[in-house]
Amino acid sequence: MTVSPSTMAAVRLSGAVPKAEYLLTVEGVRKEFPGVVALDDVSFRLKRGTVHALVGENGAGKSTLMKILAGIYTPDKGDVKFKGVDIQLKSPLDALENGIAMIHQELNLMPLMTVAENIWIRREPLTRFGFVDHGEMNRKTADLFKRLNIALDPQSEVRDLSIANRQMVEIAKAVSYESDVLIMDEPTSALTEREVSHLFTIIRDLRSQGIGIVYITHKMNELFEIADEFSVFRDGKYIGTHASTDATRDDIIKMMVGREITQMFPKEEVPIGDVVLSVKDLCLKDVFHDVSFDVRAGEILGVAGLVGSGRSNVAETLFGVTPATFGSIRINGKPVTIASPTEAIRHRMAFLTEDRKDTGCLLILDVLENMQIAVLQDKFVNMGFVEQKALSAQCEEMARKLRVKTPNLAERIENLSGGNQQKALIGRWLLTEPRILILDEPTRGIDVGAKAEIHRLVTELARDGVAVIMISSEMPEVLGMSDRVMVMHEGRVTGFLNRAEATQVKVMELAAR
Known part of the structure; x- marks a missing residue:
């Protein structure tokens, strides 16, 4: 028997649902899109009070399955059980009413509304006259933030928040539904190490309360740090589930891609040619100051720094998105003025932006x-x-x-x-x-197999004489791929490190000055 979402929600609120071992059980699920079988006879089980990581290459079917569980897609075939009861989720509201909440990789907040308004939308407390009780809504939000140890003003507008703080608002919103299941899709892709640590503290606290958490990630270190078990998908098929303590990083990668990846960072020693791009005293008012560096043909210049250091702003200025207020740019020794991306492209520059959804x-x-x-x-x-x-x-x-x-x-x-x-x-x-290629977070949100392919491609481009500037928040990527590393802090260049001397400790010392 399949229970309707409204009936299941009522039973859930009454407390009459028996405590099944598994919060969620998926059996034989299939989902097709025109020309693509996204899921083929897939199974998945989530225990209460655990963090279950879901891994696989891009296109493996992870997000499709999670969107089925979140009520966004309807499966063509198969069964979904919630606490041992068959359910059909026909909308995201159905899922939320049943205690299943999903935090998407690309956040879905309303920027012109306050934090509190975003959290309680459609559930706003009302006065006895039927108007929204903003005072009560702000108090409820403050209590929720206190519980989660989130230091935000409920009355702040979302548009004024950093990506990390918007992520915290999304988490608080999901928790506000008193959800039994929380699905997180790449939640740390735009967070600093300190912010990731705070997120993991929240996740552990929620786990201790019996909440089941599905954690989609491409980062192996996160899987071993936060997950109790993991499931691997490949090409729309379920491959297997294991305890995170029972597998190595190489085991997981082999399960994901169906092959061994022997060299994650295929850096080659290639001839370094003449200076292609020379930047001198580049400034953008109130953003970054006196940035100077050279990049040579065949060289990969890694750019490291904490979030807010100005790395992406420098890249945007070089490409003419936000023209500089002072300083000079030379290409092949000739001074150039780049006031727009069109001019940058004419100078054979290319720029992969940090945010593929908003600017890509x-x-x-x-x-x-x-x-x-x-x-x-x-x-x-x-x-x-x-x-x-x-x-x-x-x-x-x-x-x-x-x-x-x-x-x-x-x-x-x-x-x-x-x-x-x-x-x-x-x-x-x-x-x-291009002869000058600027890559801002080129492998963010990409699986390990695709990362290796992109790293190999960047190496080939350097071999062909392309000057590469690669901005990355992933330290192994910076250290593994760069000939030199330029480090920034609060809008200024704090130092350069050659490949032979660059270590994580030295980079962080320069990044935190």
């Missing part, structure tokens, strides 16, 4: 349109007409090279997994044949 992908367009947009200025254009056949062939070849998982290039890019969106964006810029 054109979500309502298809993969082909997203990949070809950067080369439509002059390349593949003849007498004002686009040579579409040749351009499409180049995009197809690039998509194959980067292993972009999509039914075809006519698929809307918003339907791709985050990692495949990222690979499509990298393909966009490689089609321009």
Whole structure:
């Protein structure tokens, strides 16, 4: 017998639901999209009071399954049980009323509303006259934040918060539903180490209260630190579940990709040529100051620093997104003024931005349109007409090279997994044949297999003489891929480290000055 969401919610509130060992049980679930089988006979079980990590390459089906559990998608086949009872979740509201909450990787808050308004939307406390009781709502929010040890003002507007603090608001909102199941999709992708530590403290506290947490991650160190067990998906199929203490990092990677990855950072010693990009005393008012550095042909310059150090702002200024207020830029020894991205592209610069959703992908367009947009200025254009056949062939070849998982290039890019969106964006810029490539968090939200492919690609580009600037918050990536590391703190360059001398301790000493 399948119980309706409203009936199940009523039973849950009454306390009549028996304490089954498993909060969630998924059996034989299948989900198809046009041209793609996203899930094929998948099973999954979540115990109460545990953290269960879900891992797999991008496109493996992790997010699709979680969206089924969150009521966003309906399975074509299979059963979902909540506390031992069959349920059908037809909307996210159904899931929330049953005690299943999901925190998405791309946050879904309303920026012009306050923190409290975002948390209690549709559930606002009312006065006896039927108006929203803002005082009570702010008090309830303050109590919730005290419980979670979150230091935020309930009356702050979301648009004024950092990404990390927005993440905390999303967590508080999910907890406010008194959820039995909490699904977290890449929750640490934009957090500093200190913020990750705070998040893990919250997760452990929720686990101790009997809440079951599904934790989607691509970071192996997080899996071993926070998860009790993990399940691996590959190509839409369930591969297996193990206790996190029973497997090594290499075991998990092999299960994820079906092969061994022998070299995560395939850095090669390649000839370093002449200076391609020279930056002198670059400033952007109230953001960063006196930034100077050179990048040579074939060199990978890693840029490290804590969140807020100004790394991304420097990249945006180099690419003309926010033109500099002072300083000089030289390309191949010649002074240039870059006041727009169009001018940057003409100087054979390319820039992969940090946020693929807001500043990278054109979500309502298809993969082909997203990949070809950067080369439509002059390349593949003849007498004002686009040579579409040749351009499409180049995009197809690039998509194959980067292993972009999509039914075809006519698929809307918003339907791709985050990692495949990222690979499509990298393909966009490689089609321009850049001589200067700026990569801001190039492997954020990407699985280990795809990371190795991108690292290998960056190495090949350096071998071909491209000057690469790579900004990353992942220390192993910076240390493993860079010829030199430039470290920033609060808008200033605090030092440079050669590959041979760069260590995590030395980088952090410069980053925390």
